[in-house]
Amino acid sequence: MTEGPWADEARQERVVRIGWPPRNRRELTVKVLWIGVWLVFLGSPIHDLANGHHSSRATVAGSIGLAAFVGVYLSLVFRNMGRPFSGRVVGTLIAILGVLAPLLAYTLGSAWLGLFIYLSVACGATLPLRAAYWAIPASGAVLYLVGLHSDEKEARSLVLLVILIGFAMTGVGQLVRTTIELRKARATVAQLAANEERLRLARDLHDLLGHSLSLITLKSELAGRMLPDHPDKAAQQVADIEQVSRQALVDVREAVTGYRRPRLAAELAGTQVALAAAGVVAEVPGEPDLAGIPEETESALAWALREAVTNVVRHSGADRCVVQVLRRQTLDGPALELCVEDNGSGGPGTGPGNGLTGLTERLEKAGGTLEAGRVKHGFRLVARVPMAASAD
Structure with a gap:
């Protein structure tokens, strides 16, 4: 049977996270047992004292x-529980171990030479690689x-072990640091994905509501002017307002769920x-x-x-608009081009608004480009996208 996402989540709950504080009592127990096994080398000093x-x-x-x-060593091993130690604190604790290990081994005998194993492990697991290497x-x-002072043979046999274990722990320490960095990167990617989705939703809602509300406003004004003398025509405008409102509601719902892709013929x-309601003479091609x-x-x-027509209706003050949909052959291959040109001012702004900015981002994701600006007799917007699917 194929495992679903719940199985993956359950498996993640059972895994002890490397380099992170334990989330529950089970993880704490596993970490304590794992670290406690390596305290076996303390048997010799304890036996010597007893x-x-x-x-x-x-x-x-x-x-x-x-x-x-042992207290300092365990503090280093459990350094990521609660608030992690700073580099200065880690260095200070390593220095304490570096003083206690030779002092105890020199004064109490060769049975204490095993403390150097813990010193080497602590250096390899907690220090940066460059510091650990020396x-x-x-x-x-x-x-x-x-060991020359107490038992040279014992010291000679432990030197290789101390060095090998220490360098092995540098690999473990690097694995822990890499795991932590990957987890942070994963969280960052998730945050960026959420931001991108919010931006997409903001663009969709702006395009949807800007167009629909502009049309509703225009038709409401027309209905208000027609109402005293032409109630039949005013009623028709109100019916159009109701239709546009219902369609806007459907569009918003579809945009929120992420399934809506507007069709060019419908637009x-x-x-x-929309242009006729705004009193703009329009030249619009048939179904392309x-x-x-x-x-x-x-x-x-x-x-x-949709964005271009919304700008014509709301900002341009134009009374004429020409819309063209053409196939072009460019240096990058065949492209489909949309050209919307009016004889208005293009709006009061000195720079691109939110709509054009969002539209530029949307076209770039499809591998296309946007050109918008004033021309000799008005304002022109040209959107061009490749006819082949984007490689991205």
């Missing part, structure tokens, strides 16, 4: 020193020098109605030949046409 080979004062001092060493061999060298028909045109390309041009 055998009574040292004076009472040395035994007490050794017990305190061992407790301090700290680990230095730990081995100090181990050998201290051309709506363009004729869209055979072989990708749906993404058609949708991008439909949005461009």
Whole structure:
């Protein structure tokens, strides 16, 4: 049976996250057990203290020193629980281990040389790679020098182990750091995806509501002027307002769910109605030949046409508008071009508004381009998209 997304989520809940604080008691128990296994090398110092080979004062001092060493070591190992340690704190704790290990081994004998293993592990797991590369061999060298005082043979046998374990832990430390960075990157990607979706929704709602509300406003004004003398015509305008409102509601619902792709033929028909209601003489082509045109390309041009007509109706002050849909052969291959030109001013703004900015982003995603600006006798918007599907 194929596992669904719930199985993946359940599996993630069972996995102990590397380099992150435990989320529950089970993860805490697993981490404690995993770290506790490696405390086996403390058997020799504990056995040495228990055998009574040292004076009472040395035994007490050794017990305190061992407790301090283990406490500092565990603090480093559990450094990511709660608030992680800073680099300065980690360096200070490593320095404490670096003092306690040779001091205890030198004063209490060869049974304490195993503390250098923990020192090497701490250096490899917590220090940056560049610092760990010299700290680990230095730990081995100090181990050998201290061993010359007590048991050179034992020290010689531990040097290689200390160095190998230390460098192995650098790999573990690097894995932990990489895992943390990947988790942060994953969270960043998720945030960027959410931002992109909000931007898409904002563009869709702007295009949908801007066009529909402009048409409703125009028809409401017409109905208001016709009402005293021409109630029949006013009633027709009110019926049109109701139809546009219902369609706007459907469009918004579809845009929110992410399924809507406007059709160019439908937008051309709506363009004729919108421009006529605004008192603009319109030249709009009939249903264009869209055979072989990708749906993404058609949708991008439909949005461009809607935005262009909304600008003509709301901002331009034009009384004439020409709409053309043409096939062009460009250096990048065949393209479908939409040209909307009017004899108005293009609006009061000195720069592109939100609509044109969003439209430019939408066309770029489809591999197209947008050109908009004043011409000799008015304002022109040209949207061009490739007839082949975008490689992205």
